[in-house]
Amino acid sequence: MAPVQRIDGKAFAARMTTRIADEVRSLFDEAGLKPGLAVVLVGHDPASQVYVGAKHKATIAAGMKSFEHRLPAETSEDVLLGLIAQLNADPNVHGILVQLPLPAHLDASAVIAAIDPSKNVDGFHVVNAGQLATGQDALVPCTPLGCLFLLQDHLGDLSGLHAVIVGRSNIVGKPMAQLLLGANCTVTIAHSGSRDLPALCRTADILIAAVGRPEMIRGDWIKPGATVIDVGINRIPDGDSTRLVGDVAFAEAGHAGAITPVPGGVGPMTIACLLQNTLTAFRRKLPAKA
C-alpha cells in the first residue's frame, strides 16, 4: 500500500492568502476601498491571545484593515454588546469576530446573536447557520470551510463518499455535515457516546475528527486508504514542556490514504478562511456596478 500522504494545510492556506491579497489589491484599485476586520478578545486566555495575534498579522498581510479590541477579563456583557453595536454600525468594518471561549460570566450565544449576520465572518449566527442548512449563500464557519477546501483539493469530487464526523459542535461538526451534504457526500454525525464508534469510523471514506480529545481516534478505527481530517488542537504535557496533538493518533495512521497533521493542517486554514469570509462580506457591501 502507498504511504500515507500528509495534507499540507499550512501551504494551502499560504496560497489562499496570496490569492486573497491579490483580490484585495485589485478591488482597492477599482473601488478605492479595503475590507476591514474587527476582532474582539475578552480576557487573557494564552491560546486565544496567540490566535488573535495571528489573525491581526494575516489581515494586514492580506492588505485589509485590522481593528483589534482587547478587553479586560471582567468586561460586562453590556459593555461588550455596546462595542458590538458600534462595530455593526461602522461602515469601515465588514467582518466582526469575537474570539471564543469567552470568560464564564459572558453568554456566548447572546454575544454571537448581537453580531450583524452580514458581518458575522465566523458564520456562527443562527441566520448564517440557517442559510447554510437551507443551501443559501452563507458566511460559513471558518474551520469546516477550510476542511472542505482541503478535501476537495485532495480528492476532487466528493460525491457519494461516506463521511463520518466525530463531534457535533455548532462551530465544526454541524456545519461540516451541511457542507459535506452540499458536496453530495453521505454523512454520519457521531460523537464520543456513539455506539461502537470504532466500527462506525471504519466505514468512513472521509473521517473528520472534531471531538477535542487528544489522540482519541486510534489507527484501527481508520479504514485503509481513508482521508482523515484532524480538527483537534490539544496541548499535552511532554516531559518538562508541552506539545500539540490532534484528535487522531497520527503515528498509527500509516495505512490512511491521507491525513492532515497537527500542527500545520486545519489550524492555518481557519485563519485563511476568515480572510476569505471577510472578503466575501466586503464584496457583498460594494455598490453594484452599472
Ligand SMILES: Nc1nc2c(c(=O)[nH]1)N[C@@H](CN(C=O)c1ccc(C(=O)N[C@@H](CCC(=O)O)C(=O)O)cc1)CN2
Ligand atoms: N471566534 C472564534 N473563536 C475560535 C475559533 C474560531 O474559528 N472563531 N477557532 C478556534 C481557535 N482558532 C481561531 O480562532 C485557531 C486555532 C488554531 C489555529 C492554528 O493555526 N493552529 C496551529 C498551531 C498553533 C499553535 O502552535 O498553538 C496549527 O494547527 O498549525 C488557528 C486558529 C477556537 N476559537
